[in-house]
Amino acid sequence: MKTWLVQLKFDGRRLILRNFSFQFFSILMPAGFYLLFTKVMVTGNVPTSFNLKYMASMMVYSGTINALFGIASILLRDRETGILQWSRLTPAGVKPYYLSIGCWSLLMNVLAVLVLGTIAVIVNHVDLTFGQWLSIGGIAILGQVPTLLLGVLMSFVSRAETLSVLSNVITFPMAIISGLWWPISMLPNWLQPIGKLMPTYFVNDWLGRVATHGTLVKTDIWGTGVWIVGMLAIVLCGVQLLLKRSDGVVSA
Template sequence: MTGPLSGALIGLEVTRTVRNKKFMFFSVIYPSVIYLLISGTRNTTDTVPGTDLTMQAFFMVSMASFGALTAVLMGNSERIAKEREKGWVRQLRLTTLPGSGYVLAKIASAAIVTLPCIVVVFVVAASAKHVTFDAWQWAALTGTIWAGSLVFAALGVAIGYLATGDAVRPITMIIYFGLSILGGLWMPTATFPQWLQNISVWLPTHAYAAVGQSIGMGGAPEARDIALLCGYFLLFAGGAARLYRKDTLKA
């Protein structure tokens, strides 16, 4: 479905992202700094209400997820909006590249950046805050947080088509912080009022955080959370592909 043209686009996107030193530094270092600031106010024995997961481990999983979300959502939305204004996307539409190929190329290239974000947070948590897990948990957390970031990479593509170059940043920031806070990446949702908890459980970030927390507690992710993430991915990716095909912005 993607073909050689999509493969070439993925390579181009990865190269452009890696060469953007400011974006790479912000995406990789920022989540670890936030983790140290937040976790510094907690001791190693505090646990998340209603669970046996320590707050240090909770914030490690949350900030790794937050970092992955930062890399794929912020990067994709702003870059695509600018590409539309410059006419680059219009040129791509003149090729044989299908809408699905363009969207998947953007998602894949963005997701590659998330791995160092996740690993750096894990290394900082393990070395500075002595967070410990079994080997299978470390591997499972890395894989699930990375895979879950694809949902938000697709959302970033969709936002890039819905917003203009001037409006994309404030719109993305509102969605970015809204989903992060309400979804439980900054604090356990168990501390929310009940009415807010009822809303939170339907957000993709809540399911994203819950998957990592389940693994951190030594269990398997809930089927409901996996289903929600898959549903949101199909919604965002399908919407982004549709917007790509309908975009008529001139160079």
């Protein structure tokens, strides 16, 4: 426990406090997007439901950026600089390292919920109950797990250049077709069913319904659950396979 707490402090300093780009892309950029699309680039009265749904979308978008750009590149860089190998040689092994990175990623998502929620309350005057905020926080964290696991899986590519391409190729199309940037109904008919299978769609829809007092649908919960279990299975099998193929050393 003590090892994990020291590891948490260690990673918090290097990944959050002393890493402005991580803060910018995970928190400030989605917050800027939210202000841009609900305050700057709109005319007339914006329905409250749009402000709420777009807030939910930006919370999911923040988590996706955080996982597929931030965490994936941090894990790859750590592997290249030798932290992963060093951790393997310590008595505690790599568990405290991965747990700490995962916790910080989820905590950053909580921070994104707080920042975006605060902006929504102050600037767009949205009004939610404490129970709704609590649900939004919980769903946002749960909904980030599949993308976080995808980020872990992506970090095992051999080169930073490949990861950069992969992050761009996956994140932005997934954000667009799952309705994070604009409503999914604006997409071509043939694309909408694909978008509705994305993990970001399920959690975005779920959050939007909680925020607007909408009817909860089981498919959002099932969809998120299937993505979590599926990604967990893929990551665990993938890491085992990589370790076996590389004889226990996953190095750069």
